[in-house]
Amino acid sequence: MKAADAAPGFRSALARLFTIQAAFTYERMLGVGFGFAVEPMLRRLGRSGGAEGAGAYRAALARQSRFFNAHPYLAALAVGAAARAEIDGAPPERIERLRGALVGPLGSLGDRLIWAGWLPACAAVALLMVAFGARAWAVAVFLALYNVVHVGLRVWGLRQGWRAGVGVAGALAAPGLQRSLELVGPVAALLVGAALPALLGWYPFRARWEVPAAAAAAVLFAEAARLLQGRATGLVTATLVLAVVVGVGVLW
Amino acid sequence: MTGATVAAVVGVGAVAGLDLVSVPQAMIGRPLVAGFLGGAVVGGPLAGLATGAVLELFAFETLPVGASRYPDWGPAAAAAGALAALRGGVWDPAWMAGIMVVALLAAWVGGLGLMTVRRLNAAQLRRRERAVEGGDARALAALQLGGIVRDLLRASLLTGVTFAVGERVARHVAQGWRAPRELADVAVLGTALGVALWSAYRLFGQGTPRRFLAVGTVAGVALAAGLLAW
Numbered sequence: 001m002k003a004a005d006a007a008p009g010f011r012s013a014l015a016r017l018f019t020i021q022a023a024f025t026y027e028r029m030l031g032v033g034f035g036f037a038v039e040p041m042l043r044r045l046g047r048s049g050g051a052e053g054a055g056a057y058r059a060a061l062a063r064q065s066r067f068f069n070a071h072p073y074l075a076a077l078a079v080g081a082a083a084r085a086e087i088d089g090a091p092p093e094r095i096e097r098l099r100g101a102l103v104g105p106l107g108s109l110g111d112r113l114i115w116a117g118w119l120p121a122c123a124a125v126a127l128l129m130v131a132f133g134a135r136a137w138a139v140a141v142f143l144a145l146y147n148v149v150h151v152g153l154r155v156w157g158l159r160q161g162w163r164a165g166v167g168v169a170g171a172l173a174a175p176g177l178q179r180s181l182e183l184v185g186p187v188a189a190l191l192v193g194a195a196l197p198a199l200l201g202w203y204p205f206r207a208r209w210e211v212p213a214a215a216a217a218a219v220l221f222a223e224a225a226r227l228l229q230g231r232a233t234g235l236v237t238a239t240l241v242l243a244v245v246v247g248v249g250v251l252w
Numbered sequence: 253m254t255g256a257t258v259a260a261v262v263g264v265g266a267v268a269g270l271d272l273v274s275v276p277q278a279m280i281g282r283p284l285v286a287g288f289l290g291g292a293v294v295g296g297p298l299a300g301l302a303t304g305a306v307l308e309l310f311a312f313e314t315l316p317v318g319a320s321r322y323p324d325w326g327p328a329a330a331a332a333g334a335l336a337a338l339r340g341g342v343w344d345p346a347w348m349a350g351i352m353v354v355a356l357l358a359a360w361v362g363g364l365g366l367m368t369v370r371r372l373n374a375a376q377l378r379r380r381e382r383a384v385e386g387g388d389a390r391a392l393a394a395l396q397l398g399g400i401v402r403d404l405l406r407a408s409l410l411t412g413v414t415f416a417v418g419e420r421v422a423r424h425v426a427q428g429w430r431a432p433r434e435l436a437d438v439a440v441l442g443t444a445l446g447v448a449l450w451s452a453y454r455l456f457g458q459g460t461p462r463r464f465l466a467v468g469t470v471a472g473v474a475l476a477a478g479l480l481a482w
Contacts (some may be wrong), residue, residue, distance in 0.1 A: 018276035023392075023399035025374040032377065032384070032399075036392045058387025065384050065392060072277055107317075115315045116455050119279070123308055126284055130305045131479060135298060139288045146279050186464040189456035192312070193468020194475060196448050199305070201479025203441050204343045210434050211480065214441045221446025222453065234313045234447035235323055239356040245439040246349050250424075252431035 007083070007162045009040025016040070017076050017154050028067050030075060034082075035065030037075075041083035041162075060086040063095060069103050071110020073153045078102045080161020081168035090166055098166055105172055109181070114150075117184030122146040124191035131195070131202040253338070260293035261334040262411045268326025269407020272316065273366060274400050281326030283307030287333035296337025303336040303348070304329050307355060309444035312451040324362025327407045328355040331414035335422055345436035350425030352440055354418040358410060365406045373399045 020033035039061060046057035064082055068075070078099060085095045126142035134141075160171040171177075200211050221241070225234045268286035271278060279285065284304040291300015311325045332355035339347055376398050377384065383391035429436070456465040 019274065019396055019400065021277070022274040022397075022403070023373050023377070023395040024273060024370055025377055026370060027374055028377065032392055032395050035384070036396050039389050039392065061387035061389060061392070062385050065387075111315070111317055115317060120312065120452075120455065122279075123282065123284065123312070127305060127308060128475075130284075130301065131475070135301060136288065139285050139301065142282070142284060143279065150278060185456065185459075185461040189452070189461035189464035190468040190471075192448075192452045192456065193465040193470075194472040195468075196309075196445055196452065197469060197472030198475040198479065199309070199441070199445065201476035203437070204302075205437055206345070206434055208480075210437050211476075213434075213438045214445065217438055217442025218445035218449055221443050222449040225446065225450040226453075234450055235310060235356060235360060238310060238443040238447050239353065239360065241443050242349060242353045242356065242439060245435065246353055246425055249346060249349065249431040249436060250428040252429075 007041060007080075008044045008087075009042075010158065010162070012040035013037050013079060013083070014076075014154065014158055017079060017158065020072050020075055020079075028065070029069035030072070031066050031068045034068045034075065034079060035061055038064045038079045038083050038086075041079075042086055044087060059092070063092060064099075066096075066099075068099055070106035071114065073114060073150060074106040074110040074157055076154045076157030077161040077168060077171060078106060080158040080163075081165055082161075084162050084165035088165055094166060098168070102168070105169075109172065109177075113177075113181055113184060114153075117181075117188050118149050119146065121184065121188035121191050124188065124195040127195040128191070128198055131198040133202075257294060257334075258412070258415065261290055261330060261415050262408050264289045264293055264334075265327035265330035265411025265414075266404055266408040268330050269324055269362065269410060270326075270400070270403055272324050272326055274403040281324070281329075283311050283325045283329035283332075286326045286329035287336075290330035290333030291337035292333075294334045294337035296339075296341060299336040299339065299341060299343075300333030302343075303333045303351065303355075306348075306352070306440060306444045307332060307359075309448040310356065310359075312448040321363050321367060323359035324366060324407070324410070325359050327362055327411040328358035328414055331355065331358065331411050331418055334415060335418045338419065344426055345433045345440065346429035347422045347426040349436040349440055350422035351418055352444075354414060354421050358414040358418075362407075362410050365410060366403075369399070369402045369406050372402055 016037040020030055020037055023032040042057055042060050045060055046054050070078060082099055085098060122142050122145045126138045129138035129141060161168050164171050200215055205211060225237055228237060268281040271281040287304020287307055288297055288301040291297045307329050314322050316322050332351050335351045377395060380391045452465060456462060
């Protein structure tokens with residue numbers, strides 16, 4: 001086991017991080033989950049002796065359960081850093097500033113890296129596999145690909161946060177992370193671009209003319225969605241369109 | 253259809269719904285996965301996979317960002333995959349169109365349900381505010397558990413209702429469909445691809461990714477032509 005893994009309660013905190021959004025509220029966002037996740041790493045404070053130690057533990061836990069928001073995977077970085085800062089006895093104001101300062105960057109980074117990059121890339125790989133008849137393997141590969149990065153990010157984040165403590169901002173500038181950010185967008189774009197038309201060749205159409213008809217319908221729909229941007233989501237528009245088509249089909 | 257089958261579908265939907273926010277955010281709730289699993293428990297994994305793949309295209313629009321409201325695809329896809337599998341391997345476009353309308357509505361309702369769960373979480377938090385502010389670890393654990401139980405109930409209920417309503421709607425649509433069935437095929441894949449296309453443009457339509465999106469699209473068209481020729 002590496003030194004960083006030997007942080008008190010590292011494994012327990014890591015397991016708890018998977019539930020960080022379980023008690024999500026609009027007031028504290030991930031705050032309660034943050035406190036729940038960091039708690040095993042703070043127990044050392046309570047063991048440090050008498051009423052003073054117990055008080056320090058309770059004060060730290062209360063502080064760590066206040067408002068926090070970030071991408072759920074990268075919140076691990078903040079949990080590790082906050083735990084280290086508490087154990088090292090950093091002043092409470094400094095710890096609160098640290099938590100506050102991490103909210104924006106961790107949210108933005110996670111959104112770009114995962115929601116707008118890795119997730120669409122993995123989904124596109126799976127859809128390409130479906131198009132080529134991969135069946136259950138498409139699901140297995142999707143879950144494996146996605147979760148290697150997902151779980152890896154949580155482990156890396158907690159470890160780096162614990163190592164860096166209040167200096168955690170440096171971890172965000174890690175060359176590997178920055179390079180991943182540069183690469184993930186183009187790779188996802190390439191894969192998504194390939195997967196969407198490929199599905200026209202997979203769908204069990206009844207007649208050949210349906211292929212260009214579906215492609216034309218898709219382009220028309222995308223243009224309608226662009227025009228309706230800000231007024232209706234694609235989901236709402238698609239539901240209405242399909243409901244009308246079903247009505248027409250039945251009343252024909 | 254037995255009670256055990258319905259329970260299995262509800263179980264898959266519950267796990268898929270729980271995955272989106274509460275635990276573990278491992279994308280078990282993505283339509284491709286939940287649709288496949290929903291179909292598998294009814295004995296038709298491939299029908300479930302195909303339904304999940306179409307719903308996955310709609311889900312490209314969804315970025316589950318923090319406090320924003322977003323659809324919950326897991327329970328909807330699990331129920332839709334199971335409903336597709338009930339057809340016994342026969343691909344009926346009208347049946348599929350009926351399922352899709354119900355599944356899209358269910359995903360939207362699932363997003364509203366998530367907001368309700370969050371408000372209930374807040375109510376529980378207010379009742380335990382003093383304990384949380386006092387650094388009580390047991391209060392935090394109780395809040396986490398409460399949130400998970402509420403989300404599990406939400407997802408189970410949503411899956412059960414979607415499955416029950418969807419079966420009636422799909423049967424009614426399939427039996428009453430009088431237009432050429434090709435219309436349903438074109439509408440289902442056309443709207444799904446349209447949502448995905450628009451979402452891809454929004455995500456990758458600027459800067460370097462835009463060029464990669466264009467190159468990918470050209471490659472995808474060639475792949476589709478190859479698949480059709482094959």
